[in-house]
Amino acid sequence: MNFIFVKIDNINKKILYLLQKDARMTYKEIANELKRSETTIRDRIKAMEKVGIIQGYTALIDKTALGLNFFAIIFGNPASSSDLDNITEKIKKVKNVMRVYQISGEHRLAIFMVAQSYKELKEIIRSQLLPLGLKDEEIITVLEADSEFISPLEIPWKIGF
Numbered sequence: 001m002n003f004i005f006v007k008i009d010n011i012n013k014k015i016l017y018l019l020q021k022d023a024r025m026t027y028k029e030i031a032n033e034l035k036r037s038e039t040t041i042r043d044r045i046k047a048m049e050k051v052g053i054i055q056g057y058t059a060l061i062d063k064t065a066l067g068l069n070f071f072a073i074i075f076g077n078p079a080s081s082s083d084l085d086n087i088t089e090k091i092k093k094v095k096n097v098m099r100v101y102q103i104s105g106e107h108r109l110a111i112f113m114v115a116q117s118y119k120e121l122k123e124i125i126r127s128q129l130l131p132l133g134l135k136d137e138e139i140i141t142v143l144e145a146d147s148e149f150i151s152p153l154e155i156p157w158k159i160g161f
Contacts, residue, residue, distance in 0.1 A: 005051075006044075006047045006048055006051050006053060008053070008155065011034060011036065011040075011044065012044055012048065013155045014033075014034055015030060015034070015041065015044055015045060015048075016048070016053075016054070016152075016153075016155060017152050017155070018030055018033060018034075019045075019054070019057075020151075020152035020153060021152050023057040023058070024057075027041045027042045027045070030045075063114050067116050068096070068114040068115060068116060069116065069117070070114065070115045070116065070117050070118055070120070070121055070141075071112075071113075071114050071141075071142035071145050072112075072113050072114075072115070072118075072121055072139050072140060072141050072142060073110055073111065073112055073113075073139075073140040073142065074109075074110075074111040074113060074125065074129070074137055074138070074139055074140070075106075075107035075109065075110055075111075075136075075137065075138045075140065076107055076108075076109050076111065076129070076134045076135060076136055076137040076138070077107055077108050077109065077134070077135055077136045078108065078109070078133050078134065078135070079133035079134075079135050080133070081108070083133055084102060084108055084109075085102075087109070087132055087133050087134065088100050088102055088109065090132045091109070091111060091129065091132060091134070094124065094128045094129060094132075095124055095128065096113050096114050096115055096121075096124060097111060097112070097113050098112045098113060098114060099111070099112040100112075107136065107138065109134070111129070118141070121139070122139075125137060125139075
């Protein structure tokens with residue numbers, strides 16, 4: 001078994017910060033910003049990808065430009081509490097589900113969804129979520145949503161591994 005350890009030092013923290021702000025930055029741009037060699041930056045990024053610190057790169061999409069104007073959070077419970085992990089994985093594959101969280105409280109799941117309309121959302125819930133074993137669903141309508149954004153995380157100085 002090969003074990004790779006990546007130390008999250010100040011350089012790696014700065015690389016992560018820059019990539020969170022703009023994942024399209026090139027190795028050269030990051031190297032120039034941090035006054036390091038391009039090879040050093042590439043090797044550090046590849047190592048962080050290999051151990052799973054960097055899990056991927058994504059594009060933020062203006063969903064309203066695609067006609068997805070209805071945003072909602074659906075709270076619900078699995079039909080059986082022992083099915084929580086199983087139903088969570090299945091919900092991730094449902095049309096227009098953006099995020100699924102297992103939460104504490106009255107409801108065990110929080111599902112973030114978009115749709116063209118309330119009518120379409122209700123139909124997705126009826127035809128795709130309920131058959132998976134979702135019950136006690138409660139729909140919370142998002143009245144206003146600014147552009148989607150991801151704020152760069154502030155990485156703590158000491159990380160417990």
